[in-house]
Amino acid sequence: MDQILSALVSILFHGLAYGMILYVISVGLSVTMGLMGFANLAHGVFAMAGGYITVTLMNGFGIHFFLALVTACIVVALASVVLERLLYSRLYTASELDQVLFTIGIIFMASAAARYAWGPLPQRMILPESLSGQVDLGFRTFPTYRTFLIVVSGVIIAALWLGIERTRFGAQLRAAVDNRRMAEAIGINTRRLFTATFAVGSGLAALGGGLGADILAIEPAYALEYLVYFLIVVSVGGLGTVKGPFVAAVLLGVTDTTCKYLIPEFGAFFIFLAMIGLLLWRPTGLFGRA
Amino acid sequence: MRRTVLAVALATGVALSATSTLAQTIKVGVINTYSGPQASLGDQIDKGIQLYLKKNEGSLPAGVKIELVRRDDTGPNPEVAIRLAQELIVREKVQFITGVVWTPVAAALAKVVDQAKVPLVLANASAAMLPTLSPWVTRMSLSMWHAGYPLGQWAARNGLGRVYTAVSDYTPGHDSEQAFTKGYVDNGGVIAGSVRMPLQNPDFVPFLQRIKDAKPDAVFAFLPAGRQATAFMKAFGDLGLSSAGIKLIGTGDIVTDEELPNMGQTPLGVITAFHYSAAADRPENKEFVAAWKQEFGPTSTPNYMSVGGWDAMGAIVEAIKAQNGKVTAEKSLELLRNWKNAASPRGPVSIDPSTGDIVQNVYIRRTEMRDGALANIEFETFPQVKDPWKELNKKK
Numbered sequence: 001m002d003q004i005l006s007a008l009v010s011i012l013f014h015g016l017a018y019g020m021i022l023y024v025i026s027v028g029l030s031v032t033m034g035l036m037g038f039a040n041l042a043h044g045v046f047a048m049a050g051g052y053i054t055v056t057l058m059n060g061f062g063i064h065f066f067l068a069l070v071t072a073c074i075v076v077a078l079a080s081v082v083l084e085r086l087l088y089s090r091l092y093t094a095s096e097l098d099q100v101l102f103t104i105g106i107i108f109m110a111s112a113a114a115r116y117a118w119g120p121l122p123q124r125m126i127l128p129e130s131l132s133g134q135v136d137l138g139f140r141t142f143p144t145y146r147t148f149l150i151v152v153s154g155v156i157i158a159a160l161w162l163g164i165e166r167t168r169f170g171a172q173l174r175a176a177v178d179n180r181r182m183a184e185a186i187g188i189n190t191r192r193l194f195t196a197t198f199a200v201g202s203g204l205a206a207l208g209g210g211l212g213a214d215i216l217a218i219e220p221a222y223a224l225e226y227l228v229y230f231l232i233v234v235s236v237g238g239l240g241t242v243k244g245p246f247v248a249a250v251l252l253g254v255t256d257t258t259c260k261y262l263i264p265e266f267g268a269f270f271i272f273l274a275m276i277g278l279l280l281w282r283p284t285g286l287f288g289r290a
Numbered sequence: 291m292r293r294t295v296l297a298v299a300l301a302t303g304v305a306l307s308a309t310s311t312l313a314q315t316i317k318v319g320v321i322n323t324y325s326g327p328q329a330s331l332g333d334q335i336d337k338g339i340q341l342y343l344k345k346n347e348g349s350l351p352a353g354v355k356i357e358l359v360r361r362d363d364t365g366p367n368p369e370v371a372i373r374l375a376q377e378l379i380v381r382e383k384v385q386f387i388t389g390v391v392w393t394p395v396a397a398a399l400a401k402v403v404d405q406a407k408v409p410l411v412l413a414n415a416s417a418a419m420l421p422t423l424s425p426w427v428t429r430m431s432l433s434m435w436h437a438g439y440p441l442g443q444w445a446a447r448n449g450l451g452r453v454y455t456a457v458s459d460y461t462p463g464h465d466s467e468q469a470f471t472k473g474y475v476d477n478g479g480v481i482a483g484s485v486r487m488p489l490q491n492p493d494f495v496p497f498l499q500r501i502k503d504a505k506p507d508a509v510f511a512f513l514p515a516g517r518q519a520t521a522f523m524k525a526f527g528d529l530g531l532s533s534a535g536i537k538l539i540g541t542g543d544i545v546t547d548e549e550l551p552n553m554g555q556t557p558l559g560v561i562t563a564f565h566y567s568a569a570a571d572r573p574e575n576k577e578f579v580a581a582w583k584q585e586f587g588p589t590s591t592p593n594y595m596s597v598g599g600w601d602a603m604g605a606i607v608e609a610i611k612a613q614n615g616k617v618t619a620e621k622s623l624e625l626l627r628n629w630k631n632a633a634s635p636r637g638p639v640s641i642d643p644s645t646g647d648i649v650q651n652v653y654i655r656r657t658e659m660r661d662g663a664l665a666n667i668e669f670e671t672f673p674q675v676k677d678p679w680k681e682l683n684k685k686k
Binding site: 003007010011014015018115119120121122123124125126127132134141143145146214215216217219220221224225226229256257258259260261264265267268 | 329520521
């Protein structure tokens with residue numbers, strides 16, 4: 001009995017850590033898609049860029065993991081503003097097909113650029129001493145790195161929730177997601193709002209890419225490789241919310257891990273079956289608005 | 291006067307035509323993966339081919355040049371590879387085809403070269419049955435059984451009584467699972483359980499947790515080299531399987547030389563069977579690694595695929611030399627099928643003329659710290675192993 005319980009705790013713990021990373025990367029995608037209706041498939045590119053910057057700063061310049069993470073987050077957020085103003089903003093009124101073609105194109109260009117600059121191999125990720133090994137939480141030990149992932153993601157989630165529910169910016173954002181034309185009519189500058197949201201979303205993706213680099217390895221195909229998972233999180237969670245993707249990501253992480261544990265031969269299919277079922281039941285996702 | 295001019299003209303003409311028959315270019319088609327997510331594999335093979343050619347170009351008969359015609363199959367895409375091979379044979383008139391990362395690509399190409407009668411020299415692609423598909427196929431790399439079967443024998447004889455197998459769910463995974471199981475069970479080992487893991491899989495924790503609960507003496511693992519093997523290794527470390535007394539063994543794919551630096555400390559003590567380690571002490575290998583680092587930079591490390599490319603090109607160059615540049619397909623094939631190299635970086639190798647497959651030493655290695663970096667140190671040798679799958683199926 002003890003052993004089953006211990007295995008269960010381990011599975012839940014690892015599933016949670018995995019889900020949290022998916023959430024931090026995907027939440028920006030959900031909000032920007034909900035706000036502007038822009039299908040940005042290239043969202044993973046920002047996570048990949050964050051990962052590359054983090055590992056390059058660490059391996060090439062000996063900068064500490066935490067500092068590298070923050071730098072990556074800021075650099076990518078700023079770069080995304082430039083991209084948004086130069087490229088994305090031209091396609092806001094374009095058809096969905098144009099948007100998808102455009103963002104898929106960005107993925108391919110980013111992959112080729114990453115391969116050119118860093119080569120085809122996954123990047124080396126050496127965690128700092130303080131994050132390697134195991135941490136004792138009283139009743140049992142857990143890998144420090146994954147515990148750290150859960151804690152940091154938890155803090156990010158709390159900050160996001162506060163930012164959206166309790167600040168003026170958040171109120172404007174919620175208003176714009178609910179009804180953009182009305183929000184514009186009462187004087188909210190939705191364009192600026194969107195640029196800011198886009199930057200925050202991309203910065204978070206970069207943070208997630210760097211944070212999770214030890215689980216989701218940084219390599220040129222990253223943005224394409226994990227795209228399916230980001231999209232599952234967003235579509236199951238629902239567009240335009242921060243709560244939805246959180247529930248979806250944790251569900252994805254925990255059920256995927258549990259099913260693969262219980263029935264390894266079929267476990268990999270289960271998550272897709274569950275997604276089909278969920279979307280048939282609620283086509284706009286768990287917390288999406290019709 | 292006029293006559294002398296004519297004579298001189300005639301003489302130069304003769305001389306010119308004589309040199310032009312001597313100066314000839316032999317085209318070698320390379321079908322390889324140069325782009326896409328798996329481009330790192332093709333890169334290693336291509337560098338092996340390049341390096342061999344650069345070091346040995348001078349030994350070709352006077353006037354003979356080799357031109358590589360590279361084509362990109364972009365991944366395991368047989369339909370693309372068939373089109374490329376047809377183009378290489380019909381339009382470029384290549385006299386050899388080499389490269390080939392993937393088993394499905396090799397299987398498709400076997401049919402093409404069988405009809406076109408062009409020798410196909412595989413630098414990788416490791417499903418056991420490949421060389422049986424056509425006499426025009428020779429293989430310079432390995433069969434999945436080369437590594438799995440001897441490791442099974444070794445594990446059973448070295449006190450690993452119960453082993454759990456964990457392989458990626460695709461043909462080479464199935465092959466290595468069967469190879470290991472056969473070698474292991476025939477020598478008295480007990481399989482504690484087995485699992486086939488999806489090829490697209492970001493996190494290996496659930497599978498390893500299951501294995502941890504089964505408490506075997508060791509896990510036998512096969513995953514494609516690169517991201518998958520590294521992720522598996524990290525999860526193995528995270529879940530603390532080694533502190534629970536579970537050893538990790540596998541084919542060399544899980545600790546390929548170029549990936550070792552990305553894996554942290556977990557691979558320490560991992561035992562693998564393979565035909566090549568960049569850390570091997572053979573003088574031929576030291577020379578090879580030194581030449582590699584000089585050519586491609588000190589941080590670049592050759593792996594088993596590089597050696598596959600190196601030996602494939604070596605066999606082709608030898609075949610051209612032996613024919614003194616006047617290459618015919620039939621003669622080339624005969625030479626390739628009887629190729630021997632006592633001084634390959636991986637030790638003595640040869641082609642078994644009856645199967646077209648490679649005969650080579652298989653080494654049992656332990657991953658250890660050497661000069662501040664992880665390395666696969668060979669400590670036991672199964673000498674001159676013929677593909678066990680073909681040997682076992684022959685007896686029946």
